[in-house]
């Protein structure tokens with residue numbers, strides 16, 4: 134085995150400057166006088182990338198030698214956020230880079246702003262995957278993240294006349310310096326066709342899949358650095374390409390356009406990320422995407438396994454594969470196919486290996502969000518896999534029947550196929566049966582999983598279940614997003630907290646320290662000034678950093694209840710108009726988030742927010758006591774400006790609906806106080822920071838279920854509450870829709886007739902709780918003390934803690950330290 138380059142990088146200011154000029158020349162073919170800001174961004178990125186790759190090469194070399202168990206994280210989404218700043222932070226070269234670019238007449242901040250983030254995810258699930266890669270690297274765990282290199286990620290959001298408009302996300306337009314393509318390491322992925330059964334030369338029963346078409350998957354590698362360690366890991370994203378750029382046979386037959394057509398069809402597979410909450414859009418292509426990246430990833434894993442081993446029974450000792458929700462669950466069938474059809478194993482042996490390798494994380498309780506596939510469609514795309522799933526199901530249901538004899542209801546609930554209406558494959562059931570561990574993402578979520586959607590599986594295999602409460606990386610969401618706060622914390626308790634978040638506890642005594650509280654307040658104020666400038670730039674609106682910044686940023690969804698927030702704003706507005714509540718502090722209500730393009734009510738909620746903003750912001754009677762802002766195009770990059778500037782974090786989902794939430798953690802770690810329901814991880818956050826430092830309101834999950842059971846009638850709530858009637862009347866009267874009373878009718882009707890998410894039931898409690906928030910904000914000393922205590926007690930919400938628990942309880946993997954010469 135050869136040793137990797139022991140070449141060392143000189144991180145002095147002089148050397149970084151020299152490298153930058155060299156990269157401008159070698160990678161951009163420019164000299165300084167003609168270079169654009171983007172050329173400089175790219176050149177600096179290449180300077181940083183060399184140093185990142187250096188760590189990756191040493192890590193790969195070390196992992197290869199040690200061959201200890203490796204984590205494979207399979208996720209259809211990764212929301213990585215901008216890379217340059219994070220890599221500079223993790224390399225520990227911020228000061229030198231800042232000075233180097235300054236001496237060349239540039240500002241690091243401007244260069245960082247150039248980067249277009251890869252928006253390869255919808256929201257929480259994709260961002261969680263990115264935080265977990267950061268923590269895997271930092272905890273020195275050998276790991277691969279595998280996913281899809283979408284050419285178009287989540288759409289860019291613009292606001293036109295108050296409505297959301299979707300614009301294609303062309304994130305690759307100016308080049309992506311962070312990835313390294315490996316066309317030499319591509320795999321063929323087959324689709325469609327039929328199967329043929331027969332006996333091989335040894336007389337063994339074998340099935341042959343005769344596919345109808347195939348595409349190639351090419352990997353693009355992005356290294357992810359650990360913090361404070363030499364380790365790096367790889368995010369490997371697959372891009373679909375045609376097998377041959379020209380199908381020569383078709384070409385010879387004169388069918389040139391068919392050949393080009395096939396190429397286009399193949400490349401469609403990784404063309405676009407699908408939004409969640411999108412009814413039925415592009416289902417076939419989505420199934421193809423899922424199988425495509427799973428097939429490439431498992432083939433790659435086996436290739437790496439066979440580099441050092443020959444005995445597939447040892448696969449579970451060498452790899453554990455975590456399924457990030459059911460999107461990659463077809464991996465269970467693909468693993469069986471690889472073992473049986475391609476490697477000649479018997480079923481039982483293959484099943485033992487398969488169920489020794491996989492583990493499954495569930496991220497939702499909403500029954501309509503559980504993935505299922507029409508059996509006919511599935512069979513057309515993956516005929517062999519459908520057969521395998523039938524066989525898994527047959528054997529599984531026999532086992533269920535041994536444990537619970539004659540329980541027909543249970544058999545039909547646990548079957549991998551639902552037979553009510555059209556026959557469908559249930560991916561959550563497949564994931565459960567194929568995995569040796571199953572987890573939810575917050576304590577309440579895991580409890581509810583066991584009681585509801587996965588109840589039968591829990592009764593069969595209670596030992597497979599555990600909770601792994603989500604976490605977020607303090608590197609990106611504190612050190613990078615909020616350097617002022619991070620520096621203040623480091624000055625007070627030392628620097629170790631960034632890798633050991635329990636150290637934040639050391640901040641508790643400072644909550645009583647007046648001088649410290651003033652510094653804390655000053656940092657927050659600076660963050661608000663910065664956000665106000667961003668708001669001005671993006672929307673043209675002036676907001677006052679001395680007002681209470683009350684922020685709700687997340688995907689727009691009925692269960693997240695942005696409309697509950699709006700109802701409170703309208704109520705507050707009406708009171709002010711009546712001369713009431715005049716002692717309440719002035720507030721800036723900030724919203725951000727994307728609605729799925731086909732989710733009509735969610736898009737209407739955005740229109741309602743912008744409609745209310747239009748009226749309230751321009752009402753002379755209000756005189757700035759309320760401002761409402763919709764911050765367009767919420768993404769990771771914007772989020773890094775937004776979380777640090779919040780006084781109040783809105784976490785107001787209907788109890789029992791938000792699996793965990795992770796924005797709630799990012800806010801609280803930046804010193805925002807939370808107004809929230811007992812939902813998802815809010816329950817644990819409230820417990821950790823203490824209920825006296827948390828604004829709790831609303832029905833509990835049990836009460837929500839009981840209220841529903843008892844025949845909840847939203848119109849009764851409406852009839853019984855004068856302020857609620859007035860607020861809804863202002864909406865339906867057309868005040869926020871330029872006099873059009875019809876515009877918001879669908880929203881109002883859904884609240885009055887069904888109110889699936891109990892907005893009206895929680896309205897009064899929410900309004901009252903918001904009054905309490907207002908009163909608390911008027912006592913700044915106490916407010917800032919609560920803010921400090923929140924940060925001091927939030928240590929457990931580091932993704933390092935989450936990953937350490939996965940390592941200990943599910944993956945059984947150990948750290949492998951990497952030594953990098955430098």
Ligand code: 26Y
Nearest residue numbers: 256257258261409496574791792793794795
């Ligand atoms: C298109 C499709 C099948 C699909 C794609 C993405 C379906 C769902 C999703 C994304 C789901 C998601 O983001 N779930 C969130 O996961 C977070 C991380 O665990 C949780 O904190 C959050 O509560 C949950 O809504």
